[in-house]
Amino acid sequence: MxxxxxxxxxxxxxxxxxxxxxxxxxxxxxxxxxxxxxxxxxxxxxxxxxxxxxxxxxxxxxxxxxxAGTPDDHANADEMDAIRAVLHRHDIVTGARATPADPIDVETLRRSVHHAWRLFQSSAAFTSLGGRMPGLLTDVTQAAALHQGDDQLAAYRALSMTLQLTEALAIKAGAPDIASLAGHRAVIAAERSGDPVIQASAARHLADALTADGHPHAAAAFAQTAATRLTNELTTRGPAGLSTLGMLYLKAAIAQATAAALTDHRATAAARQVPDLLDQADAHAHQLPRDADGNALFTAFSPTNVALYRLATHVKLYEGAAGAAVAQTITADQRAALPRERRAHLLTDLAHAYTQAGQREKAVDTLLDAEREAPEEVLGRPRTHQLVEDLRLLGAGTAEGRLRALAGRCGLPT
Known part of the structure; x- marks a missing residue:
């Protein structure tokens, strides 16, 4: 610290x-x-x-x-405070109309939510994205309360996707309480939409939030139950259905790997389930048509993303050498096909794997690659700051100078 x-x-x-x-x-x-x-x-x-x-x-x-260790962390904290405040407002909790204004039409809402998700996946303008979330949450909540019929169902879809984005931002900012709150509400809005694809998407995000909030066993159970419940409908919904179904298994795998790192009596059983869950996700990934949208419903789901999760689960299980070996199977073209946020995530997980495997110079250089890919994913993330601190304590050999410079850019003492 x-x-x-x-x-x-x-x-x-x-x-x-x-x-x-x-x-x-x-x-x-x-x-x-x-x-x-x-x-x-x-x-x-x-x-x-x-x-x-x-x-x-x-x-x-x-x-x-x-x-929080950097000025960016303070900015993130302020944004999270603003998001927390809007989530606690009476009109947002109840859906009661705060003003007599007419709701925004659902097509405008859909475009706004789509644009916000694109910003997230590009790892661009996270600060401005966090700042716009309170207003977007207000707009979609009022639309869901005021529209009727099919427009109301569409508004609930937009509300759920906005809450899912809120959850994803909160996890990156190290605010698991907000992630869990937004994740639960996203599931409720998804259920009201009646759309199984949105329901599956919300379930996978809640599983993520529960894992981040220290409840990986509950997260795994929730994701697996949702997958079992929704499989029949999702397999008939094309790439979006297969992608969200596959992501439920990936989130369950991450949750079980996280649970396996605990010292409770269920840890061994959790570790045994990880490979099977990853294989189930991989099977759904290979069912996607060759010309399918590789980012259906902002999942970035594909065989490549399954490999990324294999790497991540090895890191969770402290199997760094095995994780690094998985990363080597991902070609440059496959990595380039991922959204920028996923590419940076792959590199930061690989840096963790190299650290665990004792290849600390490679870990530093991989973090620098991640910084070039998406600076905010390295400079503004609590998880990455901790890795930089760990590398400084462990020593990075010939990469010490590069590591000190990176620590400075992260706002850490040098």
Missing amino acids: DSRRIAENIACWRARRRLTQTQFGALMGKSKRWVQDLEAGSRQADPRLSVLEAAARVLAVPLAVLL
């Missing part, structure tokens, strides 16, 4: 909460001098997690906000 940055974050949020050092100390059960030392970064070189959890509780912020 970067104790200096954490100290600055605590001081910043204490000031925003209009607490003096004496008041904050009293709420923490400590003295003013203790707070002064904490905010100066001299209380402990590595603050105990219990201290940080108590500070987050007193300051009424998620722990992830105190751990």
Whole structure:
């Protein structure tokens, strides 16, 4: 942990909460001098997690906000605060009309949601995308409440897809509470739409959110139950149906791999299920027509994406060498066919695999490749920041200089 940055974050949020050092100390059960030392970064070189959890509780912020390491993280936190606020608004929760204005027509909504998803997959303008989500959430919620008949069903589809995008952004920003909230509501909106493809898409995003929020067993069960329930309808819905069905198995595989890293009595059984789930996804990927849209419903689903998930599950299981071997089977042309966000994700997972395999110089160079592909996927992601910190602790040999420069661009102390 970067104790200096954490100290600055605590001081910043204490000031925003209009607490003096004496008041904050009293709420923490400590003295003013203790707070002064904490905010100066001299209380402990590595603050105990219990201290940080108590500070987050007193300051009424998620722990992830105190751990944020760069100015971009603060911007992300502000965007997530704005999204959290709109998700908690009465009109958004209930669908009650806040103003007497007419709802936006469903075709305009569809185009707006489609454009937002395209921005997400291009890894472009994440900051502006996060900033526009409160307004988009308001528009689609009011449309679902006010339209009737087929237009209302279309509005519920747009609402679910907007909530799914909110969940995906929240996971990248390290805000699992928002991801879980948005994911649950996306499933509800999808059920109201009556569209099995949207239902499957929402289910796979909720599985992602549950995994990120520390509930991988529940995530795997949810995704697998949804797949069983919807298979008959999805297999008749062309590429979109096959893609969302396949993604349910991929999300179940990631959830089971995450669960297998736990120390509970179900870990071994979870690990055994991962290969079968990946194989089921691969079978659906190979059922796609040759000329099918490889990004149906923004899934990027294909045999290549299944390979990407094989790599990711190996990383979750701390099988770095096996993950790196999978990555070598993906050709340059196959990688180029993926959306930019997926290409960067592949490279960052490969960097994790190289780190686990002890090939730390390769890990640094792979992170630099990912940065060239999509800078924000490296410079603005808590998960990648942690990998940079791990590499600095482990040592990167001849790549030390490149690693220090990357850490600086991430806003980490050098």
